[in-house]
Amino acid sequence: MQQPAWQLGCPVSLGPQPDRVSLAHGEGGRLMRRLIEENILPRFAQDGEVKAPPDAAILPEFSGELAFTTDSFVVSPLFFPGGDIGRLAIIGTMNDLAVAGALPMWISLSLIIEEGLPLPVLESVLESAAQAAREAGVQVVAGDTKVVPAGAADGLFITTSGIGRVLPPPPLGPETIQPGDELIVSGPVGRHGIAILAAREQLGLIPPPETDCACLFDPVNQLRITGLMSDDRNVVRAIRDATRGGVTAILHEWSQACGHTLTVRETAVPTTPDTRGSAELLGLDPLQIACEGTMLIAVKQGVGEAVVQALRNSPQSREAAVIGEVRERGLAPVTIQRSLGTEQPLDEPSGAMLPRIC
Template sequence: MNHDEQATWQRHCPVPVPLDGERITLAHGEGGRVMRKFIRESIVSSLGDEVLHSMGDATHLPQIDGRLAFTTDSFVVSPLFFPGGNIGSLSVYGTVNDLAVSGARPLYLALSLILEEGLPLAIVDRVLESVAQAAVATSARIVTGDTKVVPRGMADGLFINTTGVGQLIGPVPPGPSSLCEGDELIVTGPIGQHGIAVMCAREELSLEPPPQSDSGSLVRVAVLLREQLGTRLRTMRDATRGGVTAVLHEWAEASQHTLTISQADIPISPSVRGACELLGLDPLHVANEGTLVAAVEQGFADLALRALHSCPESVGAARIGRVEQRGFAPVTIRRTLGPDQPLDDPTGAPLPRIC
């Protein structure tokens, strides 16, 4: 229920609820009746998985064949809601995508909420609704969780941790140390969308149209690449914090090759480009939450791109560069004029220019 719906409802029903709706109190995390009711009525009912109804200390899972992938991630995004997503959907996609790009089929998630006293319950409801939708979209089940409440001022509204288990499906891509000279580099969509969307929302930069986050599932994209390419797919990685640059640097270090990209080939939406120009940021350093970088064997980029372009999550995929013998820098870029230049790893948080 959003704030407007709540207001309408109050006009018709004289129930003694604070004007701005019910809020999280310390009692919601203290283990008593209020907490049990909150977990049962707000959390379990939103998430809808029947195993949660037992509310036991641990969930018993059926046997899983083969090897497992196991990952965890914490989400502290501010603001909680941004164009294209919110902390709820982000916390599911983030962990599921980590499983998907490592070659696993996501199966189960644990969801831990750290709530700040005073947070409107309506916000918790909206976030959990998004969590549930994202879980359905990725076929991952939320099977256990935890809730803590901290006093006002001790957290920024809501933090979420998700932990995921997935089943590794062979053959698993061999990883960045297998990169060879000539391998081709692909991104699956326009870059920098998430970081810019969140930054514009946080700083209330009124860009028209507002940049949209790419926050979304990479499960289908990862499966498609693996099905089409098999062992020709060397490695893939979702380009989150540090953006595409950070992924390329990690791969260059692991393979001891130089990864070289061309500015002209990198897909960037006009709104992200405009915002980056304004803020003095390089979109290559900006976080993505639904875009991955893949390295494929030389000669197989066209096949990969044809497949990717058939999938709605990756219609904007493009070849951005290739792997070369180690040259003067781990990662290089060709801009307007030659020659190739080093592309530096981002240092610290991207900072705007001051004049």
């Protein structure tokens, strides 16, 4: 029998595809309520209790200083070896609190979803965000969901804000950095940027390089436990997580703040073989590539080794190392001693070397 030129079917639209996020999911109606109640809230429930969300989370009474931060995540691709945008959104904000000397407590999480995002993708991202929050003992207490038409976003964007309790004393501040001070990284540099780049550009590296995405609270806390950052004795000038622009960007910021030259020894900087190899291949400098679980620390002269030993108590900073020191202002704000012994300026990263890595 000849097929008719038209398709027989119900003239009424079937409505949104059940396995994808549609604009209707963001319109405030039944679909949105179901998305929130079924897909989002259960993952972030406290003590197994799923409550209808009020307009604002009420936080308990509290004395002492608070740290507050916010960050947006637009990483592409959404999933990469060692993590995904959900885990990154929680860890990134927690790390901003941790390096400010705070214990992360509460987090808000807002989603901007592109119409058509498969629901399993959203669920998987939310699951790993919830997992990251559980691991670190922080509560996701507020959130928002918006859906934008296809093409107005790229899959999924997440914004998180976080509040933490400052555990005194915080670092002294980069303006207190002095000649003689020592510079330390908590682990191999550049892993996150390389992992994203390799995944995005399908570089086909085997095994694929993994991100270092992990919470930095424990490594920082080792400095408290060992008495290096306490009310009696604080040897820590500054701590920063080396995200966009990598270690180099922070060195330049600190140099500007203190007015001295910060110098690193190329051979002392820890890198993984896959980061080094990929960076060579692509003409990139690992010191300029983003990390998501590695920090730079400036400490007073003479305590560098003690700080490294303290950091090595935490699994996240087993490969911590002293990479350089601070000097009177010399030939450039930041310099590097190459393996052949020459000292050169280490320039700030310029332009969009690796866009959308976090």
